[in-house]
Amino acid sequence: MKTLLVKNAYVIDPIQNISGEIMDIAVRDGKIVDDVKNPDDVIDAAGMLTLPGGIDSHTHICGTKVNFGRYMSPEDMRAGRTSRKGDMHATSGYSVPTTYGNSYRYSRMGYTTLLEGAMAPMEARHTHEEFRYTPLQDCLANTLFDGNWFALEAIENGDIKRLAGILAWYLSAAKGFGVKLTNPGGTEAWGFGEDVSCIHKPIPHFGITPREIIVKMIEANEMLNLPHSVHLHCNNLGKPGNYLCTLDTYNAIPDLNDKRQSLYSTHVQFHSYGGSSWNDFCSKAEDIAHSVNEKPQIVIDTGQVMFGKTTTMTADGPMEFNLYRLYHNKWSNHDVEMETGSGIIPVLYRKKNLVNAIMWSIGLELGLLVDDPWQCILATDNPNGAPFVKYPEVIALLMSKEYRDKEFETLHKSTGKRVALPAIERERTWDDIAVMTRAAQARALGLIDYGKGFLTEGAEADIAIYPISVDTTDPAREYERIINGFATTEYTIKRGDIVCRRGTCTLEGNHSTYWVKPHVPAAYDMSTDSEFIDGFNKYYSMRIANYPVGEEYIGRNVCMESEASL
Amino acid sequence: MQEIKDMVCPFCGCLCDDVTLGIENGSIVSTDNCCTIGNAKFLGKNRLKNPIQKVDGKWIDITYDEAVDAAVDILLDADRPLLFGWSGTHGEAQCVGVHMNEILGGVIDSTTSVCHGPSILAIQEVGHPGCTLGQVKNRADLVIYWGCNPIEAHPRHMSRYTTYADGYFLDNAFRNRKVIVVDVRETETAKVADEFIQIKSGGDYAVLSSLRAILRGKADMIPASVAGVSKTQLMQVAEMCKTCSFGALFFGVGLTMAKGKYKNVRNAIELVDDLNRHTKFTLTPMRGHWNVYGANEVFSWMTGYPFAVDFCRGVAFYNPGETTAIDILARKECDACMIIASDPAAHFPRACVEQIRDIPMIAIDPFQSLTTPLADLQIPVAVTGIDAEGTAYRMDGIPIKVKKVMDSGYPSDTEILTRIYQKMLEVKGL
Ligand code: SF4
Numbered sequence: 001m002k003t004l005l006v007k008n009a010y011v012i013d014p015i016q017n018i019s020g021e022i023m024d025i026a027v028r029d030g031k032i033v034d035d036v037k038n039p040d041d042v043i044d045a046a047g048m049l050t051l052p053g054g055i056d057s058h059t060h061i062c063g064t065k066v067n068f069g070r071y072m073s074p075e076d077m078r079a080g081r082t083s084r085k086g087d088m089h090a091t092s093g094y095s096v097p098t099t100y101g102n103s104y105r106y107s108r109m110g111y112t113t114l115l116e117g118a119m120a121p122m123e124a125r126h127t128h129e130e131f132r133y134t135p136l137q138d139c140l141a142n143t144l145f146d147g148n149w150f151a152l153e154a155i156e157n158g159d160i161k162r163l164a165g166i167l168a169w170y171l172s173a174a175k176g177f178g179v180k181l182t183n184p185g186g187t188e189a190w191g192f193g194e195d196v197s198c199i200h201k202p203i204p205h206f207g208i209t210p211r212e213i214i215v216k217m218i219e220a221n222e223m224l225n226l227p228h229s230v231h232l233h234c235n236n237l238g239k240p241g242n243y244l245c246t247l248d249t250y251n252a253i254p255d256l257n258d259k260r261q262s263l264y265s266t267h268v269q270f271h272s273y274g275g276s277s278w279n280d281f282c283s284k285a286e287d288i289a290h291s292v293n294e295k296p297q298i299v300i301d302t303g304q305v306m307f308g309k310t311t312t313m314t315a316d317g318p319m320e321f322n323l324y325r326l327y328h329n330k331w332s333n334h335d336v337e338m339e340t341g342s343g344i345i346p347v348l349y350r351k352k353n354l355v356n357a358i359m360w361s362i363g364l365e366l367g368l369l370v371d372d373p374w375q376c377i378l379a380t381d382n383p384n385g386a387p388f389v390k391y392p393e394v395i396a397l398l399m400s401k402e403y404r405d406k407e408f409e410t411l412h413k414s415t416g417k418r419v420a421l422p423a424i425e426r427e428r429t430w431d432d433i434a435v436m437t438r439a440a441q442a443r444a445l446g447l448i449d450y451g452k453g454f455l456t457e458g459a460e461a462d463i464a465i466y467p468i469s470v471d472t473t474d475p476a477r478e479y480e481r482i483i484n485g486f487a488t489t490e491y492t493i494k495r496g497d498i499v500c501r502r503g504t505c506t507l508e509g510n511h512s513t514y515w516v517k518p519h520v521p522a523a524y525d526m527s528t529d530s531e532f533i534d535g536f537n538k539y540y541s542m543r544i545a546n547y548p549v550g551e552e553y554i555g556r557n558v559c560m561e562s563e564a565s566l
Numbered sequence: 567m568q569e570i571k572d573m574v575c576p577f578c579g580c581l582c583d584d585v586t587l588g589i590e591n592g593s594i595v596s597t598d599n600c601c602t603i604g605n606a607k608f609l610g611k612n613r614l615k616n617p618i619q620k621v622d623g624k625w626i627d628i629t630y631d632e633a634v635d636a637a638v639d640i641l642l643d644a645d646r647p648l649l650f651g652w653s654g655t656h657g658e659a660q661c662v663g664v665h666m667n668e669i670l671g672g673v674i675d676s677t678t679s680v681c682h683g684p685s686i687l688a689i690q691e692v693g694h695p696g697c698t699l700g701q702v703k704n705r706a707d708l709v710i711y712w713g714c715n716p717i718e719a720h721p722r723h724m725s726r727y728t729t730y731a732d733g734y735f736l737d738n739a740f741r742n743r744k745v746i747v748v749d750v751r752e753t754e755t756a757k758v759a760d761e762f763i764q765i766k767s768g769g770d771y772a773v774l775s776s777l778r779a780i781l782r783g784k785a786d787m788i789p790a791s792v793a794g795v796s797k798t799q800l801m802q803v804a805e806m807c808k809t810c811s812f813g814a815l816f817f818g819v820g821l822t823m824a825k826g827k828y829k830n831v832r833n834a835i836e837l838v839d840d841l842n843r844h845t846k847f848t849l850t851p852m853r854g855h856w857n858v859y860g861a862n863e864v865f866s867w868m869t870g871y872p873f874a875v876d877f878c879r880g881v882a883f884y885n886p887g888e889t890t891a892i893d894i895l896a897r898k899e900c901d902a903c904m905i906i907a908s909d910p911a912a913h914f915p916r917a918c919v920e921q922i923r924d925i926p927m928i929a930i931d932p933f934q935s936l937t938t939p940l941a942d943l944q945i946p947v948a949v950t951g952i953d954a955e956g957t958a959y960r961m962d963g964i965p966i967k968v969k970k971v972m973d974s975g976y977p978s979d980t981e982i983l984t985r986i987y988q989k990m991l992e993v994k995g996l
Pocket of ligand 1: 575576577578579580581582599600601602603604605720721722723
């Protein structure tokens with residue numbers, strides 16, 4: 001029975017409606033409790049902003065394509081090397097750090113839960129292997145279904161219950177968390193070198209439209225009563241004029257769940273583009289934000305772009321090839337049979353590049369124009385928009401108009417004609433930031449019931465204590481203090497253990513993997529469905545018996561069971 | 567006889583997972599679906615019973631505890647240890663190897679540096695447009711084997727994934743798929759190809775460049791014959807590539823180790839890249855050992871680099887040609903080595919083998935090999951895929967769990983390495 005008391009903390013906990021109260025937080029055996037007597041350890045957090053541990057609901061940290069990003073980029077590895085020190089292993093990499101590099105740097109920023117944004121179920125074992133070496137955060141993995149042949153066939157046949165059964169089988173087999181759709185239909189079309197254009201035209205070979213895929217997947221997802229909604233990377237990513245496709249998609253989304261959204265729309269910056277080509281490229285963030293403001297069933301993450309070098313990686317194979325044809329650096333592609341694909345290219349976002357400057361502005365516009373912070377999650381789609389270590393700067397930009405204006409001055413001169421950012425006065429508050437970096441994530445992912453995202457009794461003791469005095473800091477002016485304060489916690493506490501102290505990680509950690517297991521009626525259980533099994537063994541290059549990831553890959557795991565309503 | 571289905575073959579990079587084993591009295595007596603080389607591994611004999619150590623030129627039997635102590639002594643005594651091999655063991659063991667190397671400040675390298683090391687260098691320059699093998703099986707109407715001979719080295723590659731495999735988009739895979747073989751001699755694989763391109767040794771780069779030139783509309787520049795290949799054939803092949811609906815190029819050490827080395831591979835990747843502007847095309851290295859790709863994966867996520875990782879500066883440092891096993895041995899730089907799950911004596915240049923012989927060496931392997939007699943300490947272990955389990959990565963990056971069918975009493979590689987590592991931490995007070 002290990003106990004800890006965090007005293008005099010300045011707490012913001014939006015889920016419990018706590019906004020700047022001075023409180024003590026008591027911890028016993030990794031959970032927050034009402035009180036502890038004679039605690040083993042006491043932390044005096046007086047004058048320090050104390051928040052629930054950060055949650056990144058969309059990042060790329062582990063798995064086949066992330067690792068290929070490392071494999072193909074020794075130049076990136078040289079950028080972030082540290083040696084073994086105390087309990088910390090050696091690390092390498094800047095935009096795609098090694099697993100330990102990710103874990104330590106996130107921990108330093110107070111992050112305790114990470115969601116890997118895209119896992120091909122066939123390669124799930126790899127993601128889980130890397131999770132094992134990401135010791136300081138709980139991990140979850142969204143599971144890709146955008147080009148799943150069995151799922152597409154079920155949609156073609158109008159059999160949503162079968163679709164739900166298929167999702168259930170794959171999620172349990174892959175030990176996955178949420179249903180991820182990346183450029184639905186487009187990745188399948190890329191199997192023969194093609195793509196789709198928005199959501200209305202049928203995709204090759206399956207005779208269904210991306211719109212049908214999205215809507216039917218949402219319905220099936222809700223039938224399974226999963227904690228998270230469908231997590232969508234819209235079609236047409238990165239194409240000028242794509243905001244119309246995004247709006248079209250949003251207009252098709254039903255409102256099916258009263259506890260959370262029905263759709264999590266990811267890296268929306270990349271989907272809010274106006275113009276008809278790169279020549280008249282401009283921001284349409286206002287239109288997108290307006291649409292989100294009208295639809296409580298949608299939560300977005302911004303996909304903020306920050307300047308500098310990074311590596312882009314996504315299951316959207318055709319998009320990466322298009323991007324490669326613009327950048328001409330190097331290009332990797334990896335199509336996964338029967339399921340999905342992926343692409344990787346390194347990029348450099350430059351302030352003097354007009355397109356890049358507009359992209360940067362769009363992310364911030366979204367972060368400021370979506371009224372309700374619960375609908376607007378702060379993320380860079382690490383490392384696509386920027387490596388996650390840029391989060392403190394993004395926070396400062398959202399909190400300070402002065403900082404934004406100062407940065408804006410340094411951009412390509414024509415940027416102002418193409419974006420609305422300079423006219424936006426709004427400055428996000430401390431409470432907004434607490435929502436946008438942890439509370440909204442916990443709600444959107446359905447993790448509140450699992451003790452994530454808050455700091456009162458019953459919660460997991462994941463706590464971030466920042467050396468920021470809210471009372472004496474004016475974020476609008478002292479943005480440097482915001483950046484430094486959010487960059488390195490005084491303490492990061494993971495399940496009751498101090499895992500990081502002023503940037504030095506002090507423990508191997510004992511993290512968990514969260515995965516879902518929806519129970520479906522026998523008629524929809526694919527593990528006994530002969531049609532499914534025969535098709536599987538015929539077309540996959542792996543036997544169905546060898547496909548599921550065993551629990552031995554997971555170690556300490558949290559299986560989130562649900563009963564399907566089929 | 568007991569039958570076990572859907573077993574995974576731990577021999578080559580195909581990682582066939584549909585093997586049936588017959589077990590009788592605790593040993594494997596038959597295999598089904600397996601090729602001859604896989605079969606030989608499953609039925610392999612010739613194993614040491616216990617660890618042995620060379621003392622005054624003679625082998626003496628020792629216990630596993632003594633072997634662990636001796637290994638720790640050898641490695642901690644060294645200034646520049648080399649941990650080499652890894653391609654024939656599971657990922658979990660490779661992870662322990664990396665941790666071990668981190669505290670030793672040594673060099674860790676896999677057999678990659680003598681097979682597809684050049685492919686990785688090329689990929690690091692220009693990327694890798696690839697796919698999983700099932701994508702080829704279901705879609706490819708054109709398959710190219712360049713500098714490789716699957717019939718002999720990957721015997722089931724063609725039946726499981728390409729030429730003879732049924733595919734979703736091909737009514738009659740064998741008839742609807744065209745196979746091109748490019749090689750310096752007429753191999754068994756070349757004999758079954760629709761088109762055989764025989765190039766003069768060292769001519770790969772020129773042939774690849776010619777194909778690229780034709781694709782870019784510069785056929786005029788091509789002479790009547792390039793490296794022994796007629797322009798007519800080159801034009802025909804370029805056309806086949808351009809007009810197929812899905813092409814898959816597989817290449818082997820015949821390309822990576824030929825004159826031009828990594829530049830050949832780079833050119834092949836760029837050819838595939840050019841072809842993607844016309845149709846869909848992918849490329850896959852034919853990896854040899856069943857888990858050589860796994861070693862690249864593990865090293866990448868743990869250190870940032872796929873092979874040849876040097877920790878002597880405390881941080882991970884990578885410079886193939888300097889930090890690769892062959893170079894370190896050739897310069898007589900390392901003063902102790904641990905060789906696991908590989909047989910460098912069978913493949914390395916003579917000078918390197920002599921260096922291995924002359925320094926303290928620990929061999930961890932289930933079987934006797936050309937390397938094991940050079941050791942000072944031999945630690946027999948379980949065979950992953952037979953009496954131990956673990957993760958392996960197929961040549962296309964698909965992770966597969968290699969299973970355990972029987973208990974032989976031998977410790978697995980992970981067990982042995984973990985014991986050595988723990989002991990090292992203890993001795994160093996970490
Ligand atoms: S092709 Fe390779 S993996 Fe398959 S059975 Fe033969 S040796 Fe084993």
